[in-house]
Amino acid sequence: MNQGRTDEAYRRECEARSWIKQGYFTAIRVEELMQRIERHRGREAAEVLRVEMRRQWVMREEWLEAAP
Numbered sequence: 884m885n886q887g888r889t890d891e892a893y894r895r896e897c898e899a900r901s902w903i904k905q906g907y908f909t910a911i912r913v914e915e916l917m918q919r920i921e922r923h924r925g926r927e928a929a930e931v932l933r934v935e936m937r938r939q940w941v942m943r944e945e946w947l948e949a950a951p
Contacts, residue, residue: 899935
Protein backbone atom coordinates (compact mmCIF):
# COMPACT_ATOMS: atom_id res chain seq x y z
CA MET A 884 0.00 0.00 0.00
CA ASN A 885 2.15 2.83 1.31
CA GLN A 886 5.49 1.62 -0.10
CA GLY A 887 7.21 4.59 1.54
CA ARG A 888 4.88 7.23 0.11
CA THR A 889 4.39 10.42 2.06
CA ASP A 890 2.66 12.48 -0.59
CA GLU A 891 -0.72 14.21 -0.56
CA ALA A 892 -2.39 11.45 -2.61
CA TYR A 893 -1.48 8.90 0.04
CA ARG A 894 -2.81 11.20 2.78
CA ARG A 895 -6.12 11.46 0.90
CA GLU A 896 -6.31 7.68 0.50
CA CYS A 897 -5.77 7.19 4.23
CA GLU A 898 -8.34 9.82 5.16
CA ALA A 899 -10.95 8.33 2.83
CA ARG A 900 -10.35 4.83 4.18
CA SER A 901 -10.57 6.09 7.73
CA TRP A 902 -13.97 7.71 7.18
CA ILE A 903 -15.27 4.59 5.42
CA LYS A 904 -14.09 2.41 8.30
CA GLN A 905 -15.93 4.73 10.69
CA GLY A 906 -19.21 4.01 8.89
CA TYR A 907 -19.40 6.90 6.46
CA PHE A 908 -20.58 4.94 3.42
CA THR A 909 -24.33 5.51 3.22
CA ALA A 910 -25.64 8.47 1.24
CA ILE A 911 -26.95 10.20 4.36
CA ARG A 912 -23.76 9.72 6.40
CA VAL A 913 -21.52 10.79 3.51
CA GLU A 914 -23.60 13.92 2.96
CA GLU A 915 -23.31 14.79 6.67
CA LEU A 916 -19.56 14.31 6.46
CA MET A 917 -19.25 16.40 3.28
CA GLN A 918 -21.13 19.27 4.93
CA ARG A 919 -18.81 19.06 7.92
CA ILE A 920 -15.69 18.98 5.74
CA GLU A 921 -17.01 21.86 3.63
CA ARG A 922 -17.56 24.02 6.73
CA HIS A 923 -14.02 23.39 7.95
CA ARG A 924 -11.97 23.07 4.77
CA GLY A 925 -14.12 24.36 1.91
CA ARG A 926 -16.19 22.94 -0.93
CA GLU A 927 -13.25 21.86 -3.05
CA ALA A 928 -11.73 19.82 -0.22
CA ALA A 929 -15.08 18.13 0.42
CA GLU A 930 -15.43 17.21 -3.24
CA VAL A 931 -11.88 15.86 -3.43
CA LEU A 932 -12.62 13.70 -0.37
CA ARG A 933 -15.92 12.50 -1.87
CA VAL A 934 -14.17 11.40 -5.07
CA GLU A 935 -11.44 9.63 -3.11
CA MET A 936 -13.98 7.90 -0.87
CA ARG A 937 -15.77 6.58 -3.96
CA ARG A 938 -12.46 5.33 -5.34
CA GLN A 939 -11.54 3.67 -2.07
CA TRP A 940 -14.99 2.10 -1.73
CA VAL A 941 -14.44 0.27 -5.01
CA MET A 942 -11.04 -0.94 -3.76
CA ARG A 943 -12.15 -1.71 -0.18
CA GLU A 944 -11.79 -5.48 -0.38
CA GLU A 945 -8.14 -5.06 -1.34
CA TRP A 946 -7.19 -2.79 1.56
CA LEU A 947 -9.40 -4.52 4.10
CA GLU A 948 -7.69 -7.84 3.37
CA ALA A 949 -4.27 -6.20 3.81
CA ALA A 950 -5.18 -4.73 7.20
CA PRO A 951 -3.62 -6.40 10.26
